[in-house]
Amino acid sequence: MSRLAIISAMGLLPVELARAVPSALVVTLQGVGHDHTGPVHEHQLERLGALFDDLKAEGVTEVVFAGAMSRPNLDPMQFDAFMQATAPRLTEAFGQGDDVLLRLVVSLFEENGFAVRGAHELLQATANGGLIAGPAPDERALADAARGVEILHVMSGLDLGQGVVVAGGLCLGIETLQGTDAMLGFVAQTPKHLRRAKGVFVKAPKAGQDLRVDMPAIGPDTIRNVAQAGLAGVALAAGRVLVLDRAVTLKLAEDLGVFIYGLEEI
């Protein structure tokens, strides 16, 4: 018997997972926030030992991390014995990029006997290749998508964002800590004289990114913001970006006249 726990932060993804796997235990974290309406087990990041004990008592053997979470502030005064023993590794990881911290979190769960699954394995909701919704992209849009991929590749080593907007060959936005929606809001304010084409939002995981803990995703809000920014559409790395709330997202793209397109081999 294997049982899944969803280690949940905010957003649609953990809610969709809980719906897709009704037997799963939903774990939320104090101070992080979540959007579940059903029952949850709330835990503290400072007491991962207690969390592991609870998971074992509940028969959990697999976990999936899901949802958006900014880097937490931990209070060492509240650490349980497990976290006290782990403190030196945490301190080291905190000084480095988010990728390092996430890899450590995955390791801690694995060392304690849990298999770490990816949301994409459980939901089968990743972008496919080719046109997914909306009008077909024209040649200019495909060229903008290719330029976006080039920019993301170069930036891949920097442990930064996963999204970029290109319009008529010119870069209008690069995702930073504030996330996709903030970046699209910035693009929407671009003065008209700087825009030579509608442009494309390109989203792909970083090279070497562990999709199990940080898989890029789009959803209805993304499509609304893409349309609001006057872009022609969204280009996604096929198989490596989640399309959340898929039916709603695709219908919105059709209604607003923006494309969703899956790029193969990027």
Place this chain on the structure above:
Amino acid sequence: MSRLAIISAMGLLPVELARAVPSALVVTLQGVGHDHTGPVHEHQLERLGALFDDLKAEGVTEVVFAGAMSRPNLDPMQFDAFMQATAPRLTEAFGQGDDVLLRLVVSLFEENGFAVRGAHELLQATANGGLIAGPAPDERALADAARGVEILHVMSGLDLGQGVVVAGGLCLGIETLQGTDAMLGFVAQTPKHLRRAKGVFVKAPKAGQDLRVDMPAIGPDTIRNVAQAGLAGVALAAGRVLVLDRAVTLKLAEDLGVFIYGLEEI
């Protein structure tokens, strides 16, 4: 006898140059805009042949490009003979990055017998190394500046922006086509919970950038926007970034309590 022409677009830099070199001929371009109050010779980008003739008639032997200009729309119907002959080279350059286009413009002036000077040679207004104004940056600010330099280095090959904001090791903004002030406005809107330190705005030329045509610059507006964004200060590549309206800019930094710091060897 050598005489200078200032090929002027918008902003402070061409105005400062005209003040620094009173004998210079100021050339403005139809549809581009400028901030001069004194006499100017207005020309059309579509008629560079006529511009060259005028410069020669005025005894001009050297030119300096100055000011901010977005990529122009040219009307081929208005091309003079020189521009018609140059059209194939222009068309090719237009398909590539701004750097390529700027290099072509420099070549056209040089091929027609004009020496192309850099504004930094004429103004001696570049950032020096070390503390230039305001409070000394602390260790955290210097670490953020170093991370900014790292990001700019990696992005250097992309022919994108020249500025980046880093706060507590996290990237809050990367300059795109909209420019420095737009990016700092975006950073100012960062939600508080994402900010772990005040942060630093880092500005440096791209690797291999021709400083004669596209030298990065800061001025009073930069300092106002840096303070508005809640940043600790500005770090500049020493010797390779202009500090415009220097006395006013430095006094503003002191008054607003933000540092201006020159980074050696970046």
